[in-house]
Amino acid sequence: MAVYVIAGPTAAIVVAGIASVAQARHVPLIKKLFNSSSRVLSAGGGALVYLALDGPVGHELFAHIERALVAVAVTGVAYQLVNALLMCPVLWLERGASVVRSFLREVVVPTALPLLGYSLLGMILAVVWLGGLGVVAGLLTLVPLIVARWALSQDEAEREAQAATLRAFIQVIETKDLYTRGHSERVSAGVGMLGQHLRLPEDRQQALEHAGLLHDVGKVGVPTSIIRKPGRLDDSEMDAIRLHPARGVELIGNIPFLEEVKSAVLHHHEKYDGTGYPAGLSGENIPYFARIIGIVDAFDSLTSTRSYRPARSVEETLAILIQDKATHFDPDLVDAFVDVVRRHGWKAAADQPVPDGAKVQVIDHDDLSLGSSGGASGSAAGPA
Known part of the structure; x- marks a missing residue:
């Protein structure tokens, strides 16, 4: 100026x-x-x-x-x-x-x-x-400006460190669970779109996107043999899978900038009718961020190819979400998400060839309750 x-x-x-x-x-x-x-x-x-x-x-x-x-x-x-x-x-x-x-x-x-x-x-x-x-004027005004810029650069460096922390977590998750690679980023993008539609304040928007990115971070605490097991999981293995939200909270619990993320990570598998886990919460007792993530999590899982099934279409998946309003999902948030996707579209996972089921059938844990037969052919939605 x-x-x-x-x-x-x-x-x-x-x-x-x-x-x-x-x-x-x-x-x-x-x-x-x-x-x-x-x-x-x-x-x-x-x-x-x-x-x-x-x-x-x-x-x-x-x-x-x-x-x-x-x-x-x-x-x-x-x-x-x-x-x-x-x-x-x-x-x-x-x-x-x-x-x-x-x-x-x-x-x-x-x-x-x-x-x-x-x-x-x-x-x-x-x-x-x-x-x-002249020059004295420059010094009188530029020195405070340089100090202010330095302070801003320190803040930027802190944000970069936070971003590096998040990327490290995601790298570990995706190395462990090959069939869901890119899932965390898509869920984060999806909850971000919904958060903008809901007009969340900027700080809440950022926390929501972080929660979407880290919702499955607890899978690093689940044995790889279970995550990559061919075929169905037995009851004890399912119990181990269901511990991943609590494991996620343990992992991020001491990171200050993720304080608001913890409740979303812990409760993103709760269902609106109270049949989810880990606490069996229902309705608006489920944390708001967790209700948002549950919808986008299920949506991305269904629209992604898995070894045992092809990806469902966006419209087919939206119909499933609508069908399961008030049982699995918050009805108002489902309506909002459907509106967002129909307005802005959805960048689904890149198509992958579906391997021969006789050779490999690594079941995505988010598919395990998507239908009456373990997600391969059922019509009800809701991540496990």
């Missing part, structure tokens, strides 16, 4: 381009080109607004300070608006979220306060710089 006032709109565009390239040294080329282009275009949009408002340049500032304040504020909004218009389609293509929701959640909320702060800081820098302090 300071450059618009100190050197003019054209210089602001040039500085935006140089800064975007300098900050993107370790970014993939395509992303670097997109980020640089979006910043230059955003600066260009801001430049047009600054010119339209006859924003003062250089020492004209001191004769028109009120006009400068208005011009800088509106230019900042224009800059962010152009950036949003460029970013929202990308977010929509990547996550399936509406453009309006993407704009509010990904652009307005996280950038409104920083935008105000940068605009004010820009004005202060321009006033002090043009007032004759």
